[in-house]
Amino acid sequence: MLHVTTVHQPLDTRIYYKEVRSLADSGYDVRLATTVAEATDHDGVSFLPLGDRGGSRLRRIFRDLRAFFTILAHRDAIVHIHDPELLLVAALPAFSGACIVYDVHEFYVERIAASEWLPPKLRRLASGLYDAVERAVLPRFAGIVVVNESMRARYERFVPRERVALVRNFPNVGVPDLERARRTAHPLGGAPYVIHTGGAMRLRAFHDLVAAAESLRALGSPLRIVNIGETSLADYDAKERDRLLERAERAGVVMVGPVGYAEALAWLAHARIAYLPLIDTENNRFGMPNKLFEYQLFELPIVASDIGRVAEIVRGTGAGEVVPVGDGAAHARAMHAIDADGERYERYASAAREAARTYSFAGEFDRLHVLYQRIGEVKVSS
Secondary structure (H helix, E strand, C coil): CEEECCCCCCCCHHHHHHHHHHHHHCCECCEEEECCCCCEEECCEEEEECCCCCCCHHHHHHHHHHHHHHHHHCCCCEEEECCCCHHHHCHHHHHCCCEEEEEECCCHHHHHHCCCCCCHHHHHHHHHHHHHHHHHHHHHCCEEEECCHHHHHHHCCCCCHHHEEECCCCCCCCHHHHHHHHHCCCCCCCCCEEEEECCECHHHCHHHHHHHHHHHHHCCCCCEEEEECCECCCCCCHHHHHHHHHHHHHCCCEEEECCCHHHHHHHHHCCCEEEECCCCCHHHHHCCCHHHHHHHHCCCCEEEECCHHHHHHHHHHCCEEEECCCCHHHHHHHHHHHHHCHHHHHHHHHHHHHHHCCCCHHHHHHHHHHHHHHHCCCCECC
């Protein structure tokens, strides 16, 4: 079995820690073709090199070419791809009989249509082209994996219903992982902080995060906001990007950048409150991001934008508060109030702890396993 990504980091949470690691731990013979420069082994999983992540468009094309030849070399295995750009890369092998599975991480048609770094007419064109590629290619694929029940109807048009597997982004973090994270040294020397994972970008309302950090300072709160992940501000114009980064620095936002999974868990383990700001897009309205469930796993009260499924889950579990979209000051007031009110804090933390019992990756992995069984015989080592 081969998993392939030319976009994500080698130790991506969903691809490696949830799917590939779970498969390997269950005895599957699985390899990961990913964004590394040299072949390597990680906890018994073979990493096949497609080239370092990032860089110019030309480097991405070379990664795609390497992915194409790697897929051809493994055409007798189930090949599980994770990036939209791999649809065309995997098309020829699929049309010639290879078993290709497409893992749809997001509502890509809607996300492309909302990409503000593209002019409006180009957004519609790019979204339409992606939609056309899916329609042309996916009927020849062996299976499709979706992260959200709302995706089912779309993808059941392309392959039989039993070949569409729902594998949600629930945590795959065991008790030893939690305990190890909690034993680490406090990353800010004991200073209380609000954690946001997922990087800095417009889709995740970085402008609201910065405004919230400024308002926390104005309120005299000891809380700082920690932002973990890549900084990708292409959807803001150049002047706004510079202003946001300057404001973030003045407001004391801790820009950690990308970190490994173990380090990310350590940041979560010592956080005081979790933050999930979003802008109002169709993609965000339907999305159920991994971070939401990890926040609950670490019993963190959540402050989230009042959008779609995220808001429904926070309200339904009682694990925090939903706040108006685009109002960073209101976000800060909610954080400050939760931090200052011990009874409210414990109520939200207790609700998060209870909700976490519901969200486990074990059941999601079972559905992935069943999909592979339906596709065909899979080699499992003894």
